[in-house]
Every structure is written in C-alpha cells, then in structure tokens.
Amino acid sequence: MSETVQRRERTTADETLVDIDGLRTYYEEGGLFGGAPVKAVDDVSLSIRRGETLGLVGESGCGKTTLGRTLVQLERATAGAVRFEGTDITELSGSDLKAWRRSAQIVFQDPESSLNQRMTVGEIVREPLDVHDWPTLAVAVHAEGETRVRGELVTVAEPGATGHGVDITVRPADGGEPDVEIREAVPVDRSELTVDVERDGGTTVTVDVNKSKARMRRQHVRALLETVGLREEHYYRYPHQFSGGQRQRVGIARALSLEPEFVVLDEPVSALDVSVQAKILNLLENLQDEFGLTYLFIAHDLSVVRHICDRVAVMYLGNIMEIGPTEELFESPGNPYTHALLSAIPEPDPTSEKERLTLRGTPPSPRNPPAGCPFTTRCPAKIRPEQYRELDDEVWERIEVLRKVLRERERADQSLSERVQELLGLETRFSDIEEIHAEVFEGIDLPAAVRQPIERAEQHVRDGEEAAAREHLREEFGSECDTAMPDHHEVSDSGRTSLCHRHKPEYESPGEYFDRTVFRG
Amino acid sequence: MAADDRATDRARTGPGGRDRGPDGDALRTVERPTLSVRNLQTAFFTDKETIRAVDGIGFDVREGETVGIVGESGSGKSVTARSIMGLVDSPGHVLEGSIEFRGRATLRRLADRFSGRTADVAGVEEADRAGAADDDDFVFVEEWDDGEPAAGYVEITRAPEKARRRLRGGGIAMIFQDPLTSLNPVYTVGNQIKEALRLHQGLKGSAATDEAVNLLEAVSIPDAHRRVTEYPHQFSGGMRQRAVIAMALACEPDLLICDEPTTALDVTIQAQILELLGDIQEERGLSIVFITHDMGVIAEIADRVNVMYAGEIVETAAAPELFGDPKHPYTRGLLESIPGRHPDDDRLRTIEGDVPTPNAPPTDCRFAPRCPEAFAECETVHPVSVAVNDDAGDHTAACLLYPEDRSREESVETHRARDASYAGGDGGGESGSGRDAAGETGPTEAGTETSEGGEPARRGGGQP
Numbered sequence: 012m013s014e015t016v017q018r019r020e021r022t023t024a025d026e027t028l029v030d031i032d033g034l035r036t037y038y039e040e041g042g043l044f045g046g047a048p049v050k051a052v053d054d055v056s057l058s059i060r061r062g063e064t065l066g067l068v069g070e071s072g073c074g075k076t077t078l079g080r081t082l083v084q085l086e087r088a089t090a091g092a093v094r095f096e097g098t099d100i101t102e103l104s105g106s107d108l109k110a111w112r113r114s115a116q117i118v119f120q121d122p123e124s125s126l127n128q129r130m131t132v133g134e135i136v137r138e139p140l141d142v143h144d145w146p147t148l149a150v151a152v153h154a155e156g157e158t159r160v161r162g163e164l165v166t167v168a169e170p171g172a173t174g175h176g177v178d179i180t181v182r183p184a185d186g187g188e189p190d191v192e193i194r195e196a197v198p199v200d201r202s203e204l205t206v207d208v209e210r211d212g213g214t215t216v217t218v219d220v221n222k223s224k225a226r227m228r229r230q231h232v233r234a235l236l237e238t239v240g241l242r243e244e245h246y247y248r249y250p251h252q253f254s255g256g257q258r259q260r261v262g263i264a265r266a267l268s269l270e271p272e273f274v275v276l277d278e279p280v281s282a283l284d285v286s287v288q289a290k291i292l293n294l295l296e297n298l299q300d301e302f303g304l305t306y307l308f309i310a311h312d313l314s315v316v317r318h319i320c321d322r323v324a325v326m327y328l329g330n331i332m333e334i335g336p337t338e339e340l341f342e343s344p345g346n347p348y349t350h351a352l353l354s355a356i357p358e359p360d361p362t363s364e365k366e367r368l369t370l371r372g373t374p375p376s377p378r379n380p381p382a383g384c385p386f387t388t389r390c391p392a393k394i395r396p397e398q399y400r401e402l403d404d405e406v407w408e409r410i411e412v413l414r415k416v417l418r419e420r421e422r423a424d425q426s427l428s429e430r431v432q433e434l435l436g437l438e439t440r441f442s443d444i445e446e447i448h449a450e451v452f453e454g455i456d457l458p459a460a461v462r463q464p465i466e467r468a469e470q471h472v473r474d475g476e477e478a479a480a481r482e483h484l485r486e487e488f489g490s491e492c493d494t495a496m497p498d499h500h501e502v503s504d505s506g507r508t509s510l511c512h513r514h515k516p517e518y519e520s521p522g523e524y525f526d527r528t529v530f531r532g
Numbered sequence: 533m534a535a536d537d538r539a540t541d542r543a544r545t546g547p548g549g550r551d552r553g554p555d556g557d558a559l560r561t562v563e564r565p566t567l568s569v570r571n572l573q574t575a576f577f578t579d580k581e582t583i584r585a586v587d588g589i590g591f592d593v594r595e596g597e598t599v600g601i602v603g604e605s606g607s608g609k610s611v612t613a614r615s616i617m618g619l620v621d622s623p624g625h626v627l628e629g630s631i632e633f634r635g636r637a638t639l640r641r642l643a644d645r646f647s648g649r650t651a652d653v654a655g656v657e658e659a660d661r662a663g664a665a666d667d668d669d670f671v672f673v674e675e676w677d678d679g680e681p682a683a684g685y686v687e688i689t690r691a692p693e694k695a696r697r698r699l700r701g702g703g704i705a706m707i708f709q710d711p712l713t714s715l716n717p718v719y720t721v722g723n724q725i726k727e728a729l730r731l732h733q734g735l736k737g738s739a740a741t742d743e744a745v746n747l748l749e750a751v752s753i754p755d756a757h758r759r760v761t762e763y764p765h766q767f768s769g770g771m772r773q774r775a776v777i778a779m780a781l782a783c784e785p786d787l788l789i790c791d792e793p794t795t796a797l798d799v800t801i802q803a804q805i806l807e808l809l810g811d812i813q814e815e816r817g818l819s820i821v822f823i824t825h826d827m828g829v830i831a832e833i834a835d836r837v838n839v840m841y842a843g844e845i846v847e848t849a850a851a852p853e854l855f856g857d858p859k860h861p862y863t864r865g866l867l868e869s870i871p872g873r874h875p876d877d878d879r880l881r882t883i884e885g886d887v888p889t890p891n892a893p894p895t896d897c898r899f900a901p902r903c904p905e906a907f908a909e910c911e912t913v914h915p916v917s918v919a920v921n922d923d924a925g926d927h928t929a930a931c932l933l934y935p936e937d938r939s940r941e942e943s944v945e946t947h948r949a950r951d952a953s954y955a956g957g958d959g960g961g962e963s964g965s966g967r968d969a970a971g972e973t974g975p976t977e978a979g980t981e982t983s984e985g986g987e988p989a990r991r992g993g994g995q996p
C-alpha cells in the first residue's frame with residue numbers, strides 16, 4: 012500500500028457524506044409478458060466519505076450508472092435510503108429536493124449529447140444558475156439579540172448555516188463601519204455593497220447590492236470557464252465548435268456552477284482519447300483539491316480508476332461484490348469477480364506474461380438474476396459439492412458448460428413462434444440434446460461418477476422437461492453458490508469487504524483457489 | 533516466419549542501403565507481403581477545407597502477421613482501413629498511392645473475371661511492367677501454373693467498384709466497432725453466414741447449414757445448432773461480434789481488417805474476443821490489420837505497430853520494441869499519458885495542445901507545436917520515416933532526431949534530401965513509393981521501390 016493512500020485514508024477517515032443503505036432501484040418494464048422488473052441496483056449499502064473519490068466499476072448493465080443516477084435523484088429508488096449529511100434524500104420532494112440538488116451534480120460520459128447544441132457555452136454553464144436563482148446572497152448577521160435583514164437581492168441565511176450556506180457575513184461594529192465578509196466564490200466586491208446597520212432594540216441590517224444578478228452569473232461563468240481550462244472567448248461559442256475534451260470541460264463547468272459538494276462522474280473520460288483523457292483527469296483532481304469535492308467516479312477503465320480513486324466498489328448484476336481501498340484491491344483482490352475483471356485488462360506491455368483468467372459468457376439478465384450468488388453462472392471459482400471436489404477440472408468445466416447451455420435456453424427472449432410451438436406441445440429446441448452432448452463432451456471420457464446424473468438430466472430434456480433437467484443438474488452439481496446469497500465478508504484490516512462464500516473458514520479462499528488452479532507456479 | 537527472423541533479414545541490408553541487388557530480389561520472391569501499402573493519400577474535400585486524412589503512409593502485412601495501427605481520433609487510422617477496403621465515400625478520395633493485395637484465391641478469381649484488365653507480367657522485370665500492362669489493368673500475374681495464375685497481385689487503388697465488391701468479404705474481410713453494421717436485423721444469423729458461404733465457397737443447403745454451425749462453434753458460440761436460427765437482436769454485444777467474425781471466416785479471407793472491434797465491449801468480453809482472434813489467426817494463418825486507440829489492446833494483439841498522427845505514420849516497430857523503447861516524441865508522450873505508467877506521480881503526464889487537422893501537404897513536422905523536443909528545423913523540414921539508428925532496420929520514426937547515431941545536422945539533412953526527392957514528383961523513380969516508413973527499411977520494400985520506378989506516373993489512377 013502506498014504512502015499516499017494511507018495519508019488520504021486518514022484525513023478523510025470516517026466523515027461520511029453519503030450513506031447508502033439497502034438501496035434498490037428496479038425498473039418495471041411491463042412488456043408483452045408482464046414479467047419481472049429489472050433489478051438494476053439490488054440491495055446496495057455503502058458509504059462515501061467527504062473529500063474522497065470512490066470508484067464504481069463493472070461491466071455494462073451491472074447497474075453502476077443507475078446507482079449513480081439514483082444518488083443524484085435522476086432515478087427514483089425503489090427501496091432503501093440515501094442519506095446525504097444525514098438527510099434521506101429519497102424522501103425529499105418539491106422545493107426541498109430542488110434545494111438539495113444544488114449539492115449533488117452529475118457529469119455525463121458523452122459531452123456530445125449531454126450539452127444542448129443550440130445554446131452557447133456560456134448559456135449552458137449559466138442555465139443551472141438561472142434555474143436556481145443563483146446566487147442566493149444569503150446574509151448572516153452576527154449580533155446579539157434579534158436580527159433582521161433587508162435588501163432587494165439578498166436573503167436571510169438559515170440559522171446556524173456555514174460554508175456555502177452563507178454568502179455575506181455582517182458583524183456590526185460599535186459606532187463604526189460594520190465588518191462585512193463576502194464568500195470568495197460570490198462574484199460581488201465589497202465596493203458593490205452598501206451595508207446599513209440600524210439598532211432598534213434588535214439589529215436591522217440593510218444590504219443593497221449595486222450589481223445585477225445577471226452580471227454576477229456572467230462573471231461566475233467566466234471564472235468557471237477559466238477554472239476548467241477554457242478561455243474567456245469560448246463563452247459565445249457553440250459546443251459543436253469544440254473538441255471532445257473541451258466539451259467535457261464545459262460539462263464539468265456546468266456541474267460545478269452551483270458549487271456542489273458531491274459530484275457523480277459517469278464515465279467522464281471514456282469517450283476521450285488517451286492524451287485528452289489525461290488532461291481531464293488531472294483537471295478533476297485539481298478541482299477536487301480546490302473545492303474539497305467528493306466524487307463518485309463511475310468507469311469501466313480500471314487503469315483510470317486505479318489512478319484517480321481512493322476506494323473502489325466493484326459491481327456485478329446490481330450488487331457490490333467488493334469494496335475497499337484502491338491499491339489494496341488491485342494488489343490482492345478478494346472477490347473472484349474482481350480477480351476476473353482485473354485479469355481481463357490488456358496491459359500496454361507486450362512482454363507482460365500475465366496469466367489470464369478468461370470468463371465465459373456474458374452476465375445474466377438483471378431481470379432474472381440467478382438464485383444464490385449473482386456471479387454463480389460465470390464464476391471460475393465456484394464451490395463444488397463435496398463429492399466432486401476431486402473431479403478432473405476439465406470434466407467439471409464441461410459440466411458447467413452444459414448447465415450454461417441449458418440455462419441460456421431459458422432466456423426470456425425466446426422467439427414468439429417458439430413460444431407458440433412450445434404451447435402446442437411441439438418439439439422445438441429439445442430435439443438436439445444428442446448434438447449438444449457430443450459438442451460439449453467432445454474428447455472427454457465421462458467418469459462413472461458423473462455419467463448417471465448427466466444422463467438423467469438429458470433424459471429430462473428428451474422428455475421436454477427442460478426445467479426439470481436444470482433442476483436436476485443444480486441439485487447434483489450445485490453448491491451454496493447456487494442457492495444462498497453470500498455475505499459481505501470483511502477481508503482485510505482496512506474494512507474491505509467481499510461478497511463470496513469462499514471467505515468462510517471451511518473453504519479455500521478465492522485467492523488461494525486461483526493460485527492453485529489458474530496461476531499455478 | 534518469426535519476427536526475429538524478419539528483423540535479421542532486414543538488418544542484413546540495413547537502413548540506408550539502397551543498392552540491394554540480387555540478395556534483396558531473392559528474398560522478395562520468397563516472401564512478399566499479403567498486403568503492401570505505399571504512399572497512400574486519402575483526402576476529404578468539403579466546401580470549407582481539404583482534410584488530408586491519410587497523408588502518404590506505407591506499411592506491409594505479411595502472412596499470419598498482425599499489424600496494429602494505433603492513433604487517436606483524427607489520426608487517419610480508420611480512413612486507412614476504409615481506403616484498403618475501397619470504402620472511401622465522397623467527399624473522400626484516394627488521391628495517390630498503391631495498395632497491393634496478394635491473396636491467391638482473389639487473384640485467381642479476379643484474373644478470371646476481369647481477364648481484359650489483367651496484365652501478364654510473368655518474367656517481366658518490375659521496372660519494365662509499364663510496357664507490359666495496359667492503363668486500366670489492375671490484376672498483375674507474375675507466375676502461371678498450368679494456365680492458372682499462381683502469383684501476382686491486385687492493385688486495389690486501380691480496381692473498379694465491381695472488383696472491389698468481390699474483394700470485400702472475399703479476400704479481405706472487415707470487422708467494425710459496431711457489429712450491427714455488418715448484420716442484417718431481418719435475417720437469422722445462420723442465413724447471413726450461409727449467404728456468405730454460398731457466395732464465397734459455393735455451399736448450399738444442408739452443407740451450408742453444417743458449415744455455418746461449424747463456424748459458430750469455431751468462434752466459441754455455445755449451443756450453435758440453436759443459435760444459427762436466431763436473429764442478431766437475440767445475441768449479446770459480444771456474441772454479435774463473434775457472429776460477425778464467423779461471417780468473415782465464411783469468406784475464407786486472407787486478410788482481416790479489424791477497426792476497433794472491441795472498443796464497444798466490456799473488458800471481460802474484449803478479452804474473449806482478442807483470445808478468439810489470436811486462435812483463429814493461428815489456425816488459419818490469417819493476416820490481420822488491427823486498428824485501435826487502445827495501447828493495451830495493441831500490446832496484446834499486434835506483432836508490429838504503426839503509430840499514426842495527423843495522417844502520417846510517425847513510428848513503426850515490432851510491438852515489444854515500440855513499447856519497450858519508443859522513439860518518436862509523440863509515441864513517448866502517448867505512452868506516458870496512460871494511467872499507471874508512473875504510479876508515484878500525483879498527476880498524469882500530458883501532451884500539450886491538440887491534434888491538428890492536416891489541410892495541406894506537410895512542409896514541417898506536424899507534431900512540432902506540441903513536441904517537447906522541437907527545435908528550429910522542425911518547422912521547416914518535413915521528417916520522413918528513417919531507421920532510428922544504424923542497428924535498427926525494423927524500427928523507424930518520422931522525426932528529425934533520427935537516425936540517432938548521426939549528428940543533428942546530418943540527420944536533418946537526410947530528412948530534407950529525402951523529402952525533397954519525394955515531393956519533387958518529377959517522374960523520378962521515388963515518388964511512387966512515397967515518403968513513408970517502408971522506403972528505407974528493408975530489402976522487400978526497397979526492392980519494390982527501385983524496381984517499380986517506371987510505374988509511378990500511372991499510380992493514383994484508380995481514383996479521381
């Protein structure tokens with residue numbers, strides 16, 4: 012573990028900004044056959060610490076984007092809570108929700124389509140300011156007794172508000188000019204303010220601002236453009252006149268315009284060339300340092316994630332498979348899926364002799380996740396039942412393929428004609444089990460121990476009872492992985508957790524298993 | 533032939549050795565590249581500007597070899613692929629250059645079909661071919677066997693559209709980033725593969741069905757018997773790309789051009805497809821041109837790598853060498869900006885500035901405004917590809933810093949002189965092979981260059 016990581020960990024320790032608890036986001040997609048909802052996010056609990064960058068990685072369809080969008084309330088949660096500084100934002104609505112939105116923003120992957128092509132860059136960045144009537148020019152008066160604030164453009168700061176909640180602080184001084192403090196990000200000069208203090212039992216402060224909000228916004232936008240590395244003259248240009256990298260800078264400026272605390276970065280550099288990507292990543296890091304931002308960084312490029320994130324969450328089929336400090340997770344992954352994902356990254360080094368752990372197949376549909384562990388249909392470390400632990404790996408592998416083939420046929424998107432044929436009791440896809448057997452077990456001499464259960468399953472298929480065949484194979488060759496959802500086991504002192512039965516003491520851990528089998532020697 | 537052998541062959545004559553004589557000739561007949569691109573120039577003409585998307589590049593692809601072309605957007609890598617496939621649409625045109633394809637089955641088929649445009653150049657020295665061929669000939673037969681063409685090439689830039697259509701999906705197959713561009717949504721995957729089998733192998737009926745199933749199995753699609761009856765939309769992204777590969781294989785191509793074939797796929801699926809391509813190549817001895825922006829992918833799959841920048845190939849080397857010892861400042865910058873190269877750095881290293889759009893023929897180094905090592909001459913001399921040093925026959929860079937074992941003045945002079953001779957275009961022997969990497973690097977290319985000297989006047993006739 013590197014020094015930086017440790018340092019970062021300590022400074023950000025324990026101050027939770029976003030606390031996600033049992034979050035579920037399902038899509039009900041009626042469709043022709045009614046059917047089950049898409050379980051895009053399925054019982055996710057994690058917390059994001061103030062000032063950190065949490066990476067969220069996984070393959071497409073794993074739910075990472077939906078999770079990000081749910082956190083900024085672009086999607087409605089189906090169940091669970093998202094507590095932002097203690098407030099469950101899934102419960103917010105109306106003006107409360109609108110007010111909260113200022114604190115949490117999102118940057119999208121594709122600057123091309125996320126920016127309105129008919130607006131100038133200035134207008135694009137300014138739009139959220141108009142919508143939220145920024146700046147609020149919230150005035151806090153520090154005086155004994157009752158205080159009142161007057162003035163056309165200003166508002167009264169919430170009692171006890173700090174940070175972004177207070178734009179102008181007035182401290183009346185006895186008999187002299189009051190002390191006035193303007194928050195740095197507010198584009199107003201002391202010279203543009205007239206502040207009057209009246210003592211009438213309490214304190215009445217009148218603040219006149221000699222500057223229109225329109226001008227403040229323009230000024231703020233210009234400053235933002237500069238902050239993200241664009242130039243003043245870009246204000247009146249249109250997005251299509253920009254390169255991909257510049258457009259992404261515009262998207263970032265827009266997201267930052269309302270001074271959020273938390274930014275979801277949804278694949279912000281995936282559409283960019285390497286050399287441009289590096290610049291945007293550096294920019295994001297600089298902005299984080301400058302404004303104390305907290306990031307959720309969604310990506311599929313793991314080398315980018317390794318570079319920019321303090322901690323990483325690995326997602327598969329709506330579940331967090333592993334979450335923990337970045338370096339640690341990359342150096343000694345706990346979960347079998349993390350192992351597989353890391354092993355698939357092509358390294359820019361042709362001499363690298365990395366052993367590859369190639370996953371078969373694709374993730375199952377989130378509409379119909381497997382019983383048991385979400386990764387069970389592809390997991391190369393899947394636990395075998397006691398009696399088959401000594402079985403030849405190749406044979407076991409082929410049996411898994413057979414199961415996979417039968418499972419694939421269950422897919423929801425059967426053709427309509429097939430459904431009809433099936434309903435009519437006609438033989439359709441069950442007729443070719445002999446061919447499948449030949450294909451799957453080609454060149455393999457099936458040991459006696461497995462011959463019988465396989466034959467029985469195949470007989471079920473011949474009888475048109477494919478579900479029974481699957482069930483039989485599951486009973487015979489399945490294990491806990493097929494039947495029970497694993498727990499999130501703590502796998503290191505840093506609190507890293509991994510969702511896998513293999514972390515139980517009675518099993519060989521995923522790492523040990525792979526060392527013995529795949530990465531032998 | 534292993535990469536090492538090639539390297540030694542080239543090293544024997546070495547860079548700068550232009551008079552190769554009989555030695556070079558002997559090698560040439562032994563192993564000619566499947567695909568040979570010289571001085572290819574493809575430009576797009578719009579009202580506003582001319583974009584010289586591909587500007588004088590050259591490279592070879594040998595049998596069983598994977599040649600990578602890597603570059604960022606706007607580098608011209610995809611236009612290169614489309615030029616080879618004859619797929620450049622208006623307002624784009626191939627202005628100049630030669631693309632020789634030596635697939636034997638294609639040669640035979642096209643010589644048969646276009647006998648009127650086939651030149652018999654058997655026994656004719658390359659220098660004298662102009663006399664032996666008509667102006668509109670595009671099939672060149674160098675050797676006959678029992679009245680059948682046994683060796684020769686098709687000059688793609690001069691081929692009519694009809695011939696190109698036969699070439700595509702015949703001798704040369706292409707795989708795009710989006711598999712749906714190659715699949716028709718209204719036909720089953722099986723029928724599309726069978727159609728390819730009918731066209732290219734004459735297979736019909738159950739023989740075609742069996743072969744289609746075999747091909748799907750060859751690309752590791754499980755349950756192939758059932759899958760042949762399914763439609764593209766029933767396949768996942770990775771499966772679709774496999775199906776496209778199966779379709780390509782149905783055409784029994786000699787050359788497979790892959791344009792970002794894994795870019796839209798997840799890493800685990802990408803790993804599967806790369807593994808598959810590797811296996812297929814090993815089994816079938818295919819030549820592959822693999823185009824990508826991803827340095828990791830290129831490191832994994834390519835034997836040789838060409839780095840493109842603003843329409844030009846700026847560096848060429850065997851993959852281990854390119855990654856282990858990059859020479860061109862752009863290649864270096866590109867590799868440096870990959871996250872993870874310098875884990876101790878707080879920020880990533882970057883290349884200043886943006887990629888330019890090449891609008892005019894180069895008179896300088898197009899990378900100069902961004903190059904940390906630029907010096908005065910970089911703005912006045914156009915660098916050509918040269919061997920990076922005297923020992924590196926196989927590693928070239930288009931940068932005035934090279935050859936690195938000469939003095940700065942000498943190096944610059946080399947570039948100035950060679951660029952002038954190319955740009956002169958006075959009908960001299962060299963304009964045909966272009967200001968590209970190949971000219972100086974090896975016996976094969978040099979042989980082509982000198983002996984085809986008579987031809988350049990007719991080059992570029994294939995496109996307006």
Ligand code: SF4
Nearest residue numbers: 384387390492511512
């Ligand atoms: S629980 Fe079983 S299937 Fe799931 S990751 Fe662990 S070993 Fe694999």
Ligand code: SF4
Nearest residue numbers: 897900903910931932
């Ligand atoms: S020629 Fe000059 S500017 Fe171009 S890459 Fe070489 S050193 Fe840099």
